[in-house]
Amino acid sequence: MAVTAQNPPRPYRFDERLRMIPVDPEILAARVAVADPHDFAGLRRLGIALMLLGRYGDALDRLDQALELADTEKRRITVWINLGDVYRYQGEPGRAEVLYRRALDASRALDPDLVSFAAHHLGKSLAEQHRPQEARQLLNEAMRLRVADGDSELIESTRAALDHLTELALPLPPEVAELLDPDAAWSSGHEGRGGNLVRAGRYWIKRGPRAVAECERLIWLRDNGIAVPEVAAFAEDVLVLADTGTGSLAGQAMSPGDPAAGAESPGGQPDPDTVGALMGRTLRALHALPVAACPFDGSLDSTLAEARRAVVEGFVDTGDFDDDHRDRTPPEILAQLRERRPAEEDLVVAHGDFTPANVLRGGVLIDLAALGRADRYRDLALAERDLSGDFGTDAVDAFFTAYGLPEPDRGKLDYYRLLDELF
Template sequence: MAVTAQNSDTRPYRFDERLRMIPVDAETLAARVALADPDDFPGLRRLGIALMLLGRYEEALDRLDQALELADTEQRRITVWINLADVYRYQGEPSHAEILYRRALHASRARYPDLVSFAAHHLGKSLAEQHRPRQARELLEEAMRLRVVDGDSELIESTRAALDHLDELALPLPPVIETLLGPVPAWSQEHEGRGGNLVRSGGYWIKRGPRAVAEYERLSWLRDHGIAVPQVAGFAEDVLVLVDAAVGSLAAEADSIDAVTVGTRMGQTLRSLHELPVAQCPFDGGLEVTLARAHRNVVEGFVDAADFDDDHRDLSPEAILARLRQQRPATEDLVVTHGDFTPGNVLADGLLIDVAALGRGDRHRDLALAERDLAEDFGPEAVAAFYAAYGPTQPDRAALDYYRLLDELF
């Protein structure tokens, strides 16, 4: 595929062979970024885009979140949603990108038709990368029709290039993973625990993106410290392949396992995790990091208020975030936490799964979620068995309430 240049003499980027933006002069761009100190919407948005071009994705998200908070019109919010989606797409999180692109497309169709082609074009390229060519073509053709009417030759050429090379945009698997699975594995759309980039193919669980990298690092650390976790079949770049354990989670096996057994297994598993040497854990799951992620989820609109616990139904995500900051505990009872310790993340044979959020954090984060889900799904007997198996620690009720509230933003 030929590289498509976009006014490289005036813009800080050009397009690579996969039609992704890359900096024309990374060194000069980095120097400009180092000197930038914007405090207004346009400056923050430009800085966020520059950081994305440099591959500094977390910083880009921070700056674009600031721009989003300063956006005083729906039109500005739409443009930042597209920019944020670009960052997530380049970072390897297509599910987040798709949500933001579709939100921008829906809003622009309703009120700002001049932005529809941008949202449709970007979403189309993202879907093409995810091996969804039919949907991608429909969106790109819509963008093309609008751009032909508008008459902007540069935008027309950009969309034409995407249409002409649609099949080449699909993200390939790393060679070592392709050897294991084949070039186009059969990705399931329905299975327990499906979310984000998680798919199932021929006895393997496959994850891709930053969370896959995080999970691989944590799985390796846990295995070295004697915790039962899934077997890694392969890992390359940002793709993780796990051997299917061929057993359901405690949540999935609820009809065949009694409540006391579920609670006991949960308590034993968590006690083993929390007894690991916290000082040796290289991953940070504390409040400073977690509240920052919660803030991002609120600002970017990823919080599902319809899924709040009954006693939080009258609260907005913004109100919950404000309460969490106001009531933040002065200290943390640090252990190695799972970060999402529920019956769905413990297999019936005791294997611990979905550990991408594992790190040093307050034990009550795990205790709160375990207690909540066991009470809702298995009843008080399971909760009693859980605490009996976990051990002598007397949980702090205020801390349990705090971390259950925190979980609403994830």
């Protein structure tokens, strides 16, 4: 393809894993610095350039703006593919797959010209996730369409992906692979909020930016005397946690005679007062840590920004809304959160998703990627909601008594419960 003024050389090339990397980062950074991000095309170009430079958060910001400006289905589909690329490159294949599939479904229904692009990108993503059969099917579909269209450059791109299909699969870092038994049984039925999660034998393995965030928080909490799982290994963006051998307060009944359990109901289920009191004591200890020493931000500024991204990109699960919020849309909830935002935040070291499912027997905390400086009611609201639903009002009363807050602020509890609908 000839290089002309209308067709300048691309600012990237493909590496051995068929991912785009910048040809000249300095020139690319200079282009970013002078870009005028006021229209759809400019925002898209800027988002892609920032992705190439590894500035994934900035890239998502610009592409979200482009998505809000998209006034045709074609434009929305192209941005969904671009957003999928950013999430894939930064190590969040789950979100990337959602966006690619959304783009593929929409293009099949509304814009056939984009089907090959969506299928190609989704195929490469699935290949990276060790799903070669699905990947090959999608890449073959993209190839048929591209051959029919006759674009030699696109044909070659898909042919390269098919030729190197097995090589695209993301390997585990050697330090992690050596730790695992060759016959370890893998399970993907435990995906948690803290990152892509699978179980392999005696270990839990997480990968991606949230796994990196969780590792940093686990180490900090351990150094500050909080009970957390043992980090068995950490390399690149892969976190390996040793299985504690105990279930969560939500997932299993406490065993008779367990010193962490206390009294049980006649049916063998944990006593609601016991569960509530353990949750209260555990949270009180976490919130007692010196907030000024916490290096992680979970404030409303950052949390509302995350919420906005989830709304714009369509990641809010409205089917999981609480009953009293089911008649609201995600944009309506976001607007209400901005309007009702508390004037001040009572900052503590907050878990960020403090529910019975994330507290193990004995008060061990798990799923900690969202831990940071935040209002104490971010934790109190979710604990009250889930304790009430799972164990009843006695557990809630025991929780607030053990925490030391017999008369919580109902307005703030409601606010932070509403906030959680967007996560």
